Amino acid sequence: MFFARAFVRTLPALFVAAGILYDYFTPSEFTAAPLFTAAPLVAAPLYSLRGTLLTGAGAVGAVLLVHCLLGIVLQVDAVTETVTVATAAVLAVLLNIVVRRGDERLASVREIAEFAQRAVLPEPAARIDGLDVAARYEAAQEDAFIGGDLHAVQDSPYGVRLVVGDVQGKGMTAVAAVAVVVGAFREAAEQEATLEAVARRLERALTRPGTLHESPDAFEEFTTAVLAEIPPDDDVVRIVNRGHPPPLLLHPDGTLVTLTAEPFALPLGMSELGTWPDRAVQSRFPRGAMLLLHTDGLSEARDSRGKFYDPAAWLAGRVLPGPEALLTALSEAVRRHTGGALTDDMALLAVRRF
Numbered sequence: 001m002f003f004a005r006a007f008v009r010t011l012p013a014l015f016v017a018a019g020i021l022y023d024y025f026t027p028s029e030f031t032a033a034p035l036f037t038a039a040p041l042v043a044a045p046l047y048s049l050r051g052t053l054l055t056g057a058g059a060v061g062a063v064l065l066v067h068c069l070l071g072i073v074l075q076v077d078a079v080t081e082t083v084t085v086a087t088a089a090v091l092a093v094l095l096n097i098v099v100r101r102g103d104e105r106l107a108s109v110r111e112i113a114e115f116a117q118r119a120v121l122p123e124p125a126a127r128i129d130g131l132d133v134a135a136r137y138e139a140a141q142e143d144a145f146i147g148g149d150l151h152a153v154q155d156s157p158y159g160v161r162l163v164v165g166d167v168q169g170k171g172m173t174a175v176a177a178v179a180v181v182v183g184a185f186r187e188a189a190e191q192e193a194t195l196e197a198v199a200r201r202l203e204r205a206l207t208r209p210g211t212l213h214e215s216p217d218a219f220e221e222f223t224t225a226v227l228a229e230i231p232p233d234d235d236v237v238r239i240v241n242r243g244h245p246p247p248l249l250l251h252p253d254g255t256l257v258t259l260t261a262e263p264f265a266l267p268l269g270m271s272e273l274g275t276w277p278d279r280a281v282q283s284r285f286p287r288g289a290m291l292l293l294h295t296d297g298l299s300e301a302r303d304s305r306g307k308f309y310d311p312a313a314w315l316a317g318r319v320l321p322g323p324e325a326l327l328t329a330l331s332e333a334v335r336r337h338t339g340g341a342l343t344d345d346m347a348l349l350a351v352r353r354f
Contacts, residue, residue, distance in 0.1 A: 292348070
């Protein structure tokens, strides 16, 4: 990739050099105008304004030099070629200005999107109340910073509480739902005495009238989520699962346990279809073990043959130094599985008890 980019950046100079040789060594009725005009036009999106100006001036100068050496400067064909190249040079400068302004706008949009992600999905502290913590959000769309996946960590009087979720919606409606869920979670995690009560608060936040914009597809908009609670004085973890991929618990010796929640519960935002009482499932969470919460962007990633990625199969038997190393290795593994491209956003959250 580096060599390809380097070659592309040398094209304007190569066009000018080829034009000089073509004009000088071919009969006068042949013209190298296409090569000379291509040089500044190719330089426009690649170089700075100064670089484009120099390329255009160089192309015009090269044409005049060849014409002087051949003694045809004032001939009609030579003048036409010179004017053509000069016109292309001016157009290239204008094109460069337009491209640079577009790049500045795009950079501004990217900066705003990055700030939005940090505001809605702030990076958790690396260490919280006896836990090592790491989180990662990877967007399927290049240069996208935030979408419908979410993660949050909140210390509370009842222990460290976590949530990972996936909004089944699109566009700004999904982003709005992410903001609602994360905001409600942070507030409820501080105030509610049980994890089940936190889940009920999230349900009410999503179904409250006027919370989200009305849309024709509103009935399809819901949020799968898994909530976890790690009390400070007990080596256990409590899980409430609302239709989400189950968390994975990796023990220090590589033993892997899938924390499947029973009974079944509907995703958040679907209480109109029926209600089941939330019931937290408690599992042992010993020191040195790591808990992984993830969205289906990980577990439903496909390879070229349509085979789903299985994070449990990949993790089983592995011994990793910490949550950050776990997320890095897992992210690299799923990208190898998919051939380097994700088809869905992916949120990952890992904690280790130390």
